Each structure stands twice: as C-alpha cells, then as structure tokens.
Amino acid sequence: MLDMHMHSTSSDGTYAPARLARKAREAGLTHMALTDHDTVDGLAEARAEAKSLGVAFLGGLEISAEYQPGTMHILGYGFREDDPALLERLAEVQRARAERNPRIIRKLNDLGLDITLEEVAAASGGGLLGRPHFAQVLMEKGYVATRQEAFDAYLAKGRPAYVDKVRLSPADSIAAIRGAGGVAVLAHPLQLKQDDDGVAAIVEALVGEGLQGLECYYRNHTNGDTEKFLALARTHGLIATGGSDFHGTNRPGIALGTGEGRLRVPPECWEGVVEKLKESD
Ligand SMILES: [Zn+2]
Numbered sequence: 001m002l003d004m005h006m007h008s009t010s011s012d013g014t015y016a017p018a019r020l021a022r023k024a025r026e027a028g029l030t031h032m033a034l035t036d037h038d039t040v041d042g043l044a045e046a047r048a049e050a051k052s053l054g055v056a057f058l059g060g061l062e063i064s065a066e067y068q069p070g071t072m073h074i075l076g077y078g079f080r081e082d083d084p085a086l087l088e089r090l091a092e093v094q095r096a097r098a099e100r101n102p103r104i105i106r107k108l109n110d111l112g113l114d115i116t117l118e119e120v121a122a123a124s125g126g127g128l129l130g131r132p133h134f135a136q137v138l139m140e141k142g143y144v145a146t147r148q149e150a151f152d153a154y155l156a157k158g159r160p161a162y163v164d165k166v167r168l169s170p171a172d173s174i175a176a177i178r179g180a181g182g183v184a185v186l187a188h189p190l191q192l193k194q195d196d197d198g199v200a201a202i203v204e205a206l207v208g209e210g211l212q213g214l215e216c217y218y219r220n221h222t223n224g225d226t227e228k229f230l231a232l233a234r235t236h237g238l239i240a241t242g243g244s245d246f247h248g249t250n251r252p253g254i255a256l257g258t259g260e261g262r263l264r265v266p267p268e269c270w271e272g273v274v275e276k277l278k279e280s281d
C-alpha cells in the first residue's frame with residue numbers, strides 16, 4: 001500500500017515526522033512520501049524512521065501557489081533537499097507567514113478575543129504555525145465549540161480575522177521544485193474549484209510551465225474523478241500520483257493509505273516519479 005501525500009507537525013499535521021512514519025507502518029504502508037506545506041524540515045527525521053521500519057521513503061513538499069478562486073497546491077518529489085535556491089524560496093514564504101500570524105492575532109484582539117501568539121505557538125508544538133493552531137486555541141479557550149467553527153466565524157477567507165497570504169506563482173512553484181531536481185505535480189485538482197474544461201485549461205497552462213504530474217488518486221475522489229484525471233494526465237504525458245493528504249487528528253475520518261476509505265494508490269504512481277527522477281539525472 002502506497003501513500004504519497006501526508007503532513008507532519010513540520011507543517012499542519014498532528015504527528016511528528018518519526019511518529020508519522022510509525023503510523024504509516026502500522027497502517028500497512030510499504031511506501032510513503034512526506035509532503036509538508038512549504039517546508040522540508042521534517043524529511044530527514046521521517047526518512048530515518050521509515051528506513052528503520054523498512055518503509056520506502058520519498059522526500060516531498062507541497063507548495064501553496066497564488067491562485068483564485070480555489071486552492072492550487074503544487075507537490076514536489078525527490079528534489080535535492082539542501083538546494084540553496086529552493087530553500088531560499090521556502091524561507092521567503094515562511095517569512096511572509098511569520099508576519100501574517102501577528103496580524104491575525106491583532107485582528108482577533110480587536111474583535112475582543114483574548115489570545116496571544118505565545119499560546120498559538122504552544123499549540124503548534126514547535127512546528128510551522130498555521131490557522132489550525134489558532135483554531136485550536138480559540139476552541140480551548142471556549143470562544144468556539146469546534147475548530148471548524150473557529151474558521152467559519154473568524155479565520156476563513158472573508159471572515160473578520162482573515163489575513164491574505166503571500167504566495168509563489170504557479171510557475172515559480174514549479175520552477176523551484178524542478179530547479180532542485182525534483183518532480184512537480186499538481187495536487188488535488190478538484191480543489192481548483194473549476195469545471196472540467198477549467199481544470200483542463202489550467203493543467204495545459206501548467207504543463208507549459210514544466211508540470212510533470214497530476215494527483216489523480218486522492219482521499220475523496222470517486223472512481224469517475226480518478227478516471228477523468230487519468231485521461232487528462234495521459235493527454236499531456238503527465239505521470240499520475242496519489243495520496244490521502246493525511247493530517248492526523250486535525251482531519252478526522254481520513255486514514256493513511258485509504259483516505260476516506262476508497263483510496264488505493266497503485267504502485268505505478270511511485271514508479272512514475274522514480275522514472276521521472278532518473279530522466280532528469
Ligand atoms: Zn493541498
């Protein structure tokens with residue numbers, strides 16, 4: 001069983017990288033790729049643990065690209081994890097994120113909510129700070145009943161404590177991954193919030209920027225979704241990848257390997273990335 005898309009505490013997952021590798025082994029995974037948001041910090045720890053457990057490991061990341069109206073995430077696999085240009089791009093994104101969090105705190109304080117950045121940092125357990133950690137503190141302090149309510153009332157786009165993110169363009173995201181020798185893959189195409197023609201047009205444009213793969217297997221895809229995206233990938237000579245987008249207890253009901261229950265990522269997905277990496281050697 002394979003899973004090529006998951007998050008640890010290095011971004012917004014709830015399991016530390018080594019623990020995630022153990023969870024993967026327990027779930028029966030033979031192959032795992034860790035794909036934290038905008039960081040490579042967890043890869044060494046996860047790789048060491050996976051290796052000791054006999055689980056094949058691929059270093060990855062997931063870059064949040066500038067895009068409207070939905071979400072565009074670009075997955076990278078097998079890049080040089082010490083590539084200076086890639087690390088500098090990621091540092092830029094993280095600096096912008098560091099400025100964003102104090103602004104969210106100020107907005108929440110202006111709304112009369114008593115919350116500090118220190119409390120949010122404690123909730124993150126030392127990992128990258130994100131809105132799920134704000135949501136957790138708001139829940140723990142009794143301002144909301146659930147994390148989702150924190151997003152709906154305050155933190156989601158269009159809500160009063162939302163602060164825009166600084167992001168890389170799709171082209172820069174792909175270039176950062178490929179510049180470091182990695183394979184660039186468009187994640188969860190349904191989250192683009194486009195109809196079929198819209199997705200096809202975006203994929204075609206991204207192929208022009210160097211896109212090499214499409215995440216055809218995903219936690220909530222129907223068989224019809226998967227078939228449609230496999231056909232689109234074939235049209236453009238893209239490899240297909242897949243994964244659960246597991247975030248631990250932050251997102252209940254999603255399991256490593258099987259996603260929401262239907263997910264089965266075939267071995268060709270892993271092999272496709274390995275082949276692409278050989279081509280670019
Ligand atoms: Zn994503």
Ligand SMILES: [Zn+2]
Nearest residue numbers: 005007062245
């Ligand atoms: Zn993800």
